[in-house]
Amino acid sequence: MQGKFITFEGIDGAGKSTHIGFVTDFLASRGKQIVSSREPGGTPLGEKLRDLLLHEKMHLETEALLMFASRREHIAQVIAPNLAAGKWVLSDRFTDASFAYQSGGRGLPRAKMEALEAWVHPELQPDLTLLFDVPLEVARQRLDATRTLDKFEREQADFFAKCRAEYLRRAEQFPERFVVVDSTRSIADIQASLAQVLEKLL
Ligand SMILES: Nc1ncnc2c1ncn2[C@@H]1O[C@H](COP(=O)(O)OP(=O)(O)OP(=O)(O)O)[C@@H](O)[C@H]1O
Numbered sequence: 001m002q003g004k005f006i007t008f009e010g011i012d013g014a015g016k017s018t019h020i021g022f023v024t025d026f027l028a029s030r031g032k033q034i035v036s037s038r039e040p041g042g043t044p045l046g047e048k049l050r051d052l053l054l055h056e057k058m059h060l061e062t063e064a065l066l067m068f069a070s071r072r073e074h075i076a077q078v079i080a081p082n083l084a085a086g087k088w089v090l091s092d093r094f095t096d097a098s099f100a101y102q103s104g105g106r107g108l109p110r111a112k113m114e115a116l117e118a119w120v121h122p123e124l125q126p127d128l129t130l131l132f133d134v135p136l137e138v139a140r141q142r143l144d145a146t147r148t149l150d151k152f153e154r155e156q157a158d159f160f161a162k163c164r165a166e167y168l169r170r171a172e173q174f175p176e177r178f179v180v181v182d183s184t185r186s187i188a189d190i191q192a193s194l195a196q197v198l199e200k201l202l
């Protein structure tokens with residue numbers, strides 16, 4: 001028995017973390033066992049890498065490699081064993097974020113991300129990727145209202161415009177697993193749409 005793998009994506013402040021709890025409760029109410037995790041992070045080593053990634057300045061290739069190092073550990077320790085045990089794994093970000101941020105935002109060639117993806121997870125892809133999409137100004141307002149900003153969140157509008165464009169390009173490239181969620185709507189409206197999407201996956 002194999003579980004399902006759902007990833008949550010979007011530029012910082014788009015609202016993805018807000019909906020992970022709802023998706024967890026919805027699936028649990030349908031009898032699914034849920035493991036909720038995040039990237040970078042999700043394992044003890046991955047969380048140490050996350051701290052470096054979110055707070056230290058580093059070469060853009062170092063950043064990409066550490067994202068995939070965290071991912072390798074996450075797959076080995078959390079994603080693969082839980083899917084194999086029939087559990088549903090929810091991850092707050094996965095490889096689409098590396099395409100969006102390291103390739104789209106920072107400008108690393110897409111081919112480098114493809115090579116890392118082919119090395120780290122040649123077979124594994126999400127069953128469903130929920131892309132929470134909002135204009136940059138909305139995301140920025142939501143972030144400013146809530147927290148002390150990390151290294152990525154302090155980037156300029158142009159960086160997030162490129163991240164968002166790459167996310168949307170990936171959604172067009174992989175329509176079989178992406179659902180683009182208009183995250184400017186109310187939380188209640190979004191959750192009603194999510195329930196419809198999830199019903200189809202059950
Ligand atoms: N649809 C919405 N309408 C109004 N406010 C929202 C909506 N979705 C999220 N928010 C608010 O926006 C803020 C950012 O949301 P959230 O933390 O879920 O974003 P995120 O995409 O996970 O950001 P990050 O990637 O930086 O963690 C929170 O204060 C949240 O309550």
Ligand SMILES: Cc1cn([C@H]2C[C@H](O)[C@@H](COP(=O)(O)O)O2)c(=O)[nH]c1=O
Pocket residue numbers: 012038039040067092093094095097098099101102152153
């Ligand atoms: C997986 C992954 C993440 N990032 C960036 C995107 C965010 O700014 C942070 C993670 O913070 P979050 O608020 O918990 O989403 O890391 C990245 O640049 N590349 C990646 O592969």
